[in-house]
Amino acid sequence: MTVDVRPAGENWYKRAIIYQVHVRTFFDSSGDGVGDFQGLDQKMDYLQELGIDAIWLMPFFPSPLRDDGYDIADYYSVHSSYGTLEDFKKFLASAHKRRIRVIIEMVLNHTSDQHPWFQQSRSSRENARRDWYVWSDTDTGYPKAGINFRDTELSNWAWDPVSKSYYWHRFFSHQPDLNYDNPAVREEMWNVMKFWLELGVDGFRLDAVPYLVEREGTNCENLPETHAIIKELRRKLDEQFPGKMLLAEANQWPADLRPYFADGDEFHMAFHFPLMPRMFMGVKLEDRKPITEILQQTPEIPPSCQWCLFLRNHDELTLEMLTDMERSYMNDSYAQEKTMRLNLGIRRRLAPLLENDRRRIELMNGILLSLPGTPSIYYGDEIGMGDNINLGDRNGVRTPMQWSGGWNAGFSVADPEKLYAPMIQDPVYGYSAVNVVSQKRTQHSLLNWMARILAVRKSTDVFGCGSIEFLYPANHRILAYVRQLGTETILVVNNLSNAAQAVELDLRRYKGNILIEMFGRNIFPRVGDLPYLLTFGPYQFYWFRLRRI
Amino acid sequence: MKKVRTADDSILTDEFLRQLINVGEVDILVGLPTHNNAKTIAPIVATIQAGLLTYFPRDRAAIINADGGSQDGTPELVLNAAIDDLRRRSNVSALRTMHVISTQYASSPTRGDALRSILAAGELLRAKACVIVSPESTQIKTDWLTKLLRPVYAEEVDLVLPTYSRHKFDGILLTNLLYPMTRALYGLRIREPYALDFAFSGPLGSQFLAQNAWQDETARAGSETYFTLNSIAGHARICQSFLGTREHVERRSSDLIPALRQTVGALFSSLGPHMTLWSAATGSQPVPTIGPEREFTLEPLRVNRKRLREMFSTGVAELESVFQTILSTSTLEELRRIARLEEGVFRYPAELWVKTIYEFAVAYHKAVISRDHILQALAPLFRGRALTFLVENRNGPAETVENNIEALCLEFERGKPYLLALWNGRE
Numbered sequence: 001m002t003v004d005v006r007p008a009g010e011n012w013y014k015r016a017i018i019y020q021v022h023v024r025t026f027f028d029s030s031g032d033g034v035g036d037f038q039g040l041d042q043k044m045d046y047l048q049e050l051g052i053d054a055i056w057l058m059p060f061f062p063s064p065l066r067d068d069g070y071d072i073a074d075y076y077s078v079h080s081s082y083g084t085l086e087d088f089k090k091f092l093a094s095a096h097k098r099r100i101r102v103i104i105e106m107v108l109n110h111t112s113d114q115h116p117w118f119q120q121s122r123s124s125r126e127n128a129r130r131d132w133y134v135w136s137d138t139d140t141g142y143p144k145a146g147i148n149f150r151d152t153e154l155s156n157w158a159w160d161p162v163s164k165s166y167y168w169h170r171f172f173s174h175q176p177d178l179n180y181d182n183p184a185v186r187e188e189m190w191n192v193m194k195f196w197l198e199l200g201v202d203g204f205r206l207d208a209v210p211y212l213v214e215r216e217g218t219n220c221e222n223l224p225e226t227h228a229i230i231k232e233l234r235r236k237l238d239e240q241f242p243g244k245m246l247l248a249e250a251n252q253w254p255a256d257l258r259p260y261f262a263d264g265d266e267f268h269m270a271f272h273f274p275l276m277p278r279m280f281m282g283v284k285l286e287d288r289k290p291i292t293e294i295l296q297q298t299p300e301i302p303p304s305c306q307w308c309l310f311l312r313n314h315d316e317l318t319l320e321m322l323t324d325m326e327r328s329y330m331n332d333s334y335a336q337e338k339t340m341r342l343n344l345g346i347r348r349r350l351a352p353l354l355e356n357d358r359r360r361i362e363l364m365n366g367i368l369l370s371l372p373g374t375p376s377i378y379y380g381d382e383i384g385m386g387d388n389i390n391l392g393d394r395n396g397v398r399t400p401m402q403w404s405g406g407w408n409a410g411f412s413v414a415d416p417e418k419l420y421a422p423m424i425q426d427p428v429y430g431y432s433a434v435n436v437v438s439q440k441r442t443q444h445s446l447l448n449w450m451a452r453i454l455a456v457r458k459s460t461d462v463f464g465c466g467s468i469e470f471l472y473p474a475n476h477r478i479l480a481y482v483r484q485l486g487t488e489t490i491l492v493v494n495n496l497s498n499a500a501q502a503v504e505l506d507l508r509r510y511k512g513n514i515l516i517e518m519f520g521r522n523i524f525p526r527v528g529d530l531p532y533l534l535t536f537g538p539y540q541f542y543w544f545r546l547r548r549i
Numbered sequence: 550m551k552k553v554r555t556a557d558d559s560i561l562t563d564e565f566l567r568q569l570i571n572v573g574e575v576d577i578l579v580g581l582p583t584h585n586n587a588k589t590i591a592p593i594v595a596t597i598q599a600g601l602l603t604y605f606p607r608d609r610a611a612i613i614n615a616d617g618g619s620q621d622g623t624p625e626l627v628l629n630a631a632i633d634d635l636r637r638r639s640n641v642s643a644l645r646t647m648h649v650i651s652t653q654y655a656s657s658p659t660r661g662d663a664l665r666s667i668l669a670a671g672e673l674l675r676a677k678a679c680v681i682v683s684p685e686s687t688q689i690k691t692d693w694l695t696k697l698l699r700p701v702y703a704e705e706v707d708l709v710l711p712t713y714s715r716h717k718f719d720g721i722l723l724t725n726l727l728y729p730m731t732r733a734l735y736g737l738r739i740r741e742p743y744a745l746d747f748a749f750s751g752p753l754g755s756q757f758l759a760q761n762a763w764q765d766e767t768a769r770a771g772s773e774t775y776f777t778l779n780s781i782a783g784h785a786r787i788c789q790s791f792l793g794t795r796e797h798v799e800r801r802s803s804d805l806i807p808a809l810r811q812t813v814g815a816l817f818s819s820l821g822p823h824m825t826l827w828s829a830a831t832g833s834q835p836v837p838t839i840g841p842e843r844e845f846t847l848e849p850l851r852v853n854r855k856r857l858r859e860m861f862s863t864g865v866a867e868l869e870s871v872f873q874t875i876l877s878t879s880t881l882e883e884l885r886r887i888a889r890l891e892e893g894v895f896r897y898p899a900e901l902w903v904k905t906i907y908e909f910a911v912a913y914h915k916a917v918i919s920r921d922h923i924l925q926a927l928a929p930l931f932r933g934r935a936l937t938f939l940v941e942n943r944n945g946p947a948e949t950v951e952n953n954i955e956a957l958c959l960e961f962e963r964g965k966p967y968l969l970a971l972w973n974g975r976e
Binding site: 289476 | 571643644
């Protein structure tokens with residue numbers, strides 16, 4: 001099924017605004033305490049009004065749910081808690097009707113240990129699917145490979161008492177890695193993707209892509225063989241499903257990520273992981289240095305490719321791409337309580353991280369939406385939802401969406417005890433204080449502000465597709481850059497400080513232009529030969545359109 | 550000299566103010582007063598940066614160079630001490646932007662004006678802690694920053710003064726006059742009352758900035774000594790921190806008079822305003838010290854004893870009429886006597902030296918003649934005392950040197966009633 005959805009045209013993903021949601025968390029239509037596709041469908045008007053262009057769905061496949069669905073037991077179906085395949089199809093049509101694209105999660109690297117493929121593989125060494133996973137008689141192979149979940153796993157090898165051998169897993173031990181050296185595995189995984197593409201999904205977020213292939217003597221990440229597999233998938237995608245998109249989840253340095261774009265023939269997009277913690281660091285330090293430094297280190301990518309930027313997502317705020325000193329600073333600044341930390345990250349939502357400071361929340365979103373890339377907004381952050389650090393793992397940031405101040409926050413009519421996770425109920429972030437209904441009724445609520453800024457972002461293609469040039473005013477608390485696309489030029493100036501600031505910008509090359517503030521459309525003085533003086537309130541930012549009239 | 554522009558009544562140039570606006574609030578301010586220090590300044594700035602990155606990586610810091618109109622490119626060298634080079638060399642990284650700015654203060658090169666500019670910057674930037682580093686501190690190590698700043702920053706000390714490992718004959722003016730007299734006057738055993746490298750809290754800096762002494766020529770020349778003495782008088786919490794080696798700097802004979810103005814002039818000047826305080830102080834107390842109070846190195850040093858002896862004798866003879874207005878008859882008579890002694894038996898005893906200094910101090914206070922002439926007249930006498938100190942300690946180990954300094958200190962303390970009697974006109 002082909003639907004003409006916006007943003008129209010080629011490279012739609014470069015202009016899109018992505019909204020990340022887990023179907024389980026959004027709205028429960030059946031009253032069983034778990035969100036479902038019919039519920040999500042019922043809330044599509046809300047997402048349309050918010051102004052997003054694409055939904056990124058976290059895994060919704062049958063799964064024992066030991067890793068929130070990233071442990072898939074059947075790639076061709078929908079988890080019964082979330083509905084049926086028919087429900088999914090209806091939701092997809094509903095989204096497309098509203099010109100919203102749908103990106104689904106695809107966990108290529110591993111399956112659940114409950115997947116029939118693994119059950120067959122472990123059943124005997126002679127089984128036809130034995131070679132679909134990575135087996136060994138010892139647990140000493142690939143010693144250079146790091147352990148991702150170091151809080152829970154001691155080794156990347158796990159002993160299987162059934163087949164009396166070790167299997168390889170880069171994540172939890174209940175998630176055995178598929179063996180991509182086996183052509184049958186590669187073929188089957190393409191069949192999986194083809195199945196969903198034929199239903200009409202618009203793209204995949206490919207989970208944990210650096211780890212597909214293992215080679216002795218390496219850290220088993222980013223190997224050429226892995227790139228070859230991605231290239232092959234992309235070739236098939238372009239040939240058979242043009243206009244569809246692949247998004248890489250690879251928590252790597254920009255220089256290591258760059259090969260995943262190759263010559264524009266691997267991924268269309270990749271998450272820019274190192275930028276995200278540095279945005280938080282920049283605001284805490286009141287210094288643009290961490291942000292400008294990492295973007296200086298970010299290599300050019302092919303014109304058809306795009307970075308995917310985010311403030312928060314379903315995982316912990318990863319600090320892996322930081323130095324020890326930076327990591328320690330981030331922990332001390334944003335995760336004073338040990339329970340807030342998980343692996344090498346911080347398991348908190350945007351609003352609590354920013355101490356529910358509306359000005360900082362707006363500033364961070366302003367930066368997210370104006371830097372080069374496609375922004376991804378995590379569900380609930382548009383209303384400033386809180387988290388529950390008393391829930392284990394990353395479940396504290398995966399609590400039900402807060403629709404109203406009523407029963408179960410309007411999420412479900414089930415008894416509260418039946419909810420898949422308890423509602424946030426604390427006085428600051430609880431659903432009686434933070435919910436969609438109340439924010440819709442308040443003109444200056446965060447929700448309405450988010451809708452406005454998304455509309456401003458979408459009023460131009462510059463943010464999604466334009467170039468960036470940093471200005472380096474002497475005041476280091478000011479992060480300023482010029483975005484340009486064709487004849488359109490936008491100046492973005494952010495005050496990272498919690499105090500009023502003055503800055504003088506060297507805008508001589510734009511002499512003669514007048515500045516038009518993009519939110520209020522007010523005119524600012526014409527640029528002349530002298531440094532352009534701007535003053536800011538705490539955490540204030542401006543987006544100016546430069547016009548020569 | 551480059552022309553600088555300031556608002557009518559401001560000590561800060563417009564350009565400096567603009568730079569300060571860009572720096573914004575800081576936690577730590579490093580002040581670097583300079584004047585034609587191109588030979589030494591670049592590695593000092595690099596070490597300061599490395600010290601800040603190593604010991605204060607999370608803190609907002611700025612290095613402020615107050616330059617007295619250098620003609621040798623000193624400010625450019627300060628500004629060009631690029632942090633990227635430092636990062637490559639020493640593998641340190643910075644969380645934050647580190648500002649290095651330079652300003653030329655609006656008058657002649659006076660350390661007081663440099664200090665005033667730095668204090669003003671510290672106040673405007675709301676620095677929690679400031680450290681002044683001398684452009685002559687070529688021995689500076691990265692840990693000087695933490696040794697000086699940490700007590701202010703973490704332990705709420707107001708003023709941190711240095712102690713060093715010096716050659717036993719380095720700083721004779723310090724060991725034979727400034728230290729013992731400050732100690733006797735104010736009751737605190739501060740080894741370096743004239744500190745070139747020291748740290749202080751933001752509030753103490755602001756307090757000193759608000760003093761009216763900035764128009765006083767002596768105070769401006771001896772601003773560091775003034776700073777220490779004002780801090781004592783204000784009951785600031787003071788500690789000392791051992792920094793390690795301070796290299797012996799060869800001084801020319803002509804350097805002595807300016808040194809006397811910067812140090813002894815400031816010390817003598819403080820007697821008037823702080824009379825109530827020093828007149829009540831008896832004995833002396835040690836000051837909390839991190840590390841040793843003092844270390845001496847003992848390498849042989851060539852000294853022209855004959856010349857010192859001649860300068861003393863000539864001075865006593867030539868300045869006799871001046872001394873008659875400054876010194877008591879008995880002191881002058883004694884000086885005449887020792888001026889006649891052969892070199893081999895020459896000795897300027899501690900008791901006489903203390904008496905001389907106290908009489909000079911009172912004469913200075915009463916301005917019996919031009920105060921600058923009084924300080925100049927002290928020069929030949931100091932050379933005589935220096936010769937005695939050199940001879941007494943020529944072959945002595947560090948312990949002997951320290952014992953001799955301690956004996957002199959006690960002599961200053963014992964002689965204090967004489968100073969009070971002179972001051973009150975009873976002698």
